[in-house]
Amino acid sequence: MRLNIACIPGDGIGPEIVAEAKKVLAKTASVFGHEIVYEDLLMGGASIDVHGIPLTDETVAKARAADAVLMGSIGGNTTTSPWYQLPPEKRPEAGLLKIRKELNLFANLRPAVLYGELADACPLKKEISDAGFDMLIMRELTGGLYFGERRTVEENGVRKAIDTLIYDENEIRRIAIKGFEIAKKRRGKVTSVDKANVLDSSRLWRKVVEEVAADYPGVTLEHMLVDNCAMQLVKDPAQFDVILTENMFGDILSDEASMVTGSIGMLASASLNDTKFGLYEPSHGSAPDIAGKDMANPIATILSAAMMLRYSFDLDAEADAVEQAVKTILNRGYRTADIMPKGGDVTGCTLVGCRQMGDLLADEIK
Ligand code: IPM
Numbered sequence: 001m002r003l004n005i006a007c008i009p010g011d012g013i014g015p016e017i018v019a020e021a022k023k024v025l026a027k028t029a030s031v032f033g034h035e036i037v038y039e040d041l042l043m044g045g046a047s048i049d050v051h052g053i054p055l056t057d058e059t060v061a062k063a064r065a066a067d068a069v070l071m072g073s074i075g076g077n078t079t080t081s082p083w084y085q086l087p088p089e090k091r092p093e094a095g096l097l098k099i100r101k102e103l104n105l106f107a108n109l110r111p112a113v114l115y116g117e118l119a120d121a122c123p124l125k126k127e128i129s130d131a132g133f134d135m136l137i138m139r140e141l142t143g144g145l146y147f148g149e150r151r152t153v154e155e156n157g158v159r160k161a162i163d164t165l166i167y168d169e170n171e172i173r174r175i176a177i178k179g180f181e182i183a184k185k186r187r188g189k190v191t192s193v194d195k196a197n198v199l200d201s202s203r204l205w206r207k208v209v210e211e212v213a214a215d216y217p218g219v220t221l222e223h224m225l226v227d228n229c230a231m232q233l234v235k236d237p238a239q240f241d242v243i244l245t246e247n248m249f250g251d252i253l254s255d256e257a258s259m260v261t262g263s264i265g266m267l268a269s270a271s272l273n274d275t276k277f278g279l280y281e282p283s284h285g286s287a288p289d290i291a292g293k294d295m296a297n298p299i300a301t302i303l304s305a306a307m308m309l310r311y312s313f314d315l316d317a318e319a320d321a322v323e324q325a326v327k328t329i330l331n332r333g334y335r336t337a338d339i340m341p342k343g344g345d346v347t348g349c350t351l352v353g354c355r356q357m358g359d360l361l362a363d364e365i366k
């Protein structure tokens with residue numbers, strides 16, 4: 001198979017982690033007999049430096065023409081980087097929001113899994129982490145507060161900022177369907193998260209999710225208020241299978257979920273539209289403080305590449321091979337700095353850099 005992949009290394013640790021993902025993909029392609037063609041594209045700060053804007057129309061067109069997009073991370077230090085002296089619509093993050101919208105990537109899948117090998121890194125009490133957890137956050141990605149009209153005005157000498165939160169039933173239905181479809185292939189439970197005790201958009205969300213649920217008798221639906229969900233994620237994360245939620249809640253809850261795994265450097269994500277097309281990126285940011293030091297953990301990007309093989313190319317055996325390699329290498333005790341046991345027992349663990357982790361994983365695919 002020929003895989004046409006648009007690649008956005010981005011900023012900070014982005015280029016390093018994407019290089020390792022390419023290494024693992026190259027090995028996978030050679031073992032399974034595929035050909036990969038990359039088109040490298042600029043986005044975020046890297047694009048600002050060259051074009052003055054974080055995303056050009058040409059980049060969007062090239063991304064659209066590919067089968068899938070593999071991305072590293074974008075953005076820099078928000079207090080020191082000159083990118084953040086620019087008006088908001090010209091900053092790195094604006095490029096990410098624009099590409100999500102332009103490519104209609106409304107479904108953001110963020111798995112949060114507690115790896116047995118990394119259970120020590122979980123910040124929760126042992127009696128909670130012992131139960132393990134494996135959840136998937138299905139976050140709506142192209143609507144809500146992120147894309148509503150916003151402005152800052154001054155009225156009678158008082159500055160006022162306005163953001164609007166809008167969802168129509170079609171936007172809710174299509175993400176709910178994605179949530180139920182994936183729950184069907186997992187453990188058959190959807191927790192729909194909203195703030196229906198306050199917000200109209202959440203009350204509509206609840207109604208539409210219930211309508212969709214009627215088509216999935218095999219899937220259990222429960223509703224949970226977002227503040228309670230934030231609490232339940234640290235109290236009893238094992239209760240969750242699929243968390244289905246709107247854009248802003250999903251942004252916040254997915255960071256929380258990744259933190260309780262203790263290994264944000266391990267968490268992949270996929271942003272999908274209605275076709276097989278998707279944009280795949282790690283759940284973490286660009287970590288400018290460790291950029292260029294060969295310290296970053298490339299596993300989240302490599303697991304995102306595995307999601308790409310699975311969702312955009314239907315290459316399940318190939319995706320399994322990549323995921324299995326990650327487990328094997330962790331089992332053998334190899335750790336990047338972020339997942340190295342701290343202060344505790346490091347027996348059997350070997351500290352490796354970003355490149356060596358990529359080499360180990362690529363070698364493991366046979
Ligand atoms: C994420 C990030 C983005 C978001 C930022 C960088 C705009 O936090 O992907 O979760 O809020 O969606």
Ligand code: MG
Nearest residue numbers: 251252254255
């Ligand atoms: Mg976020």
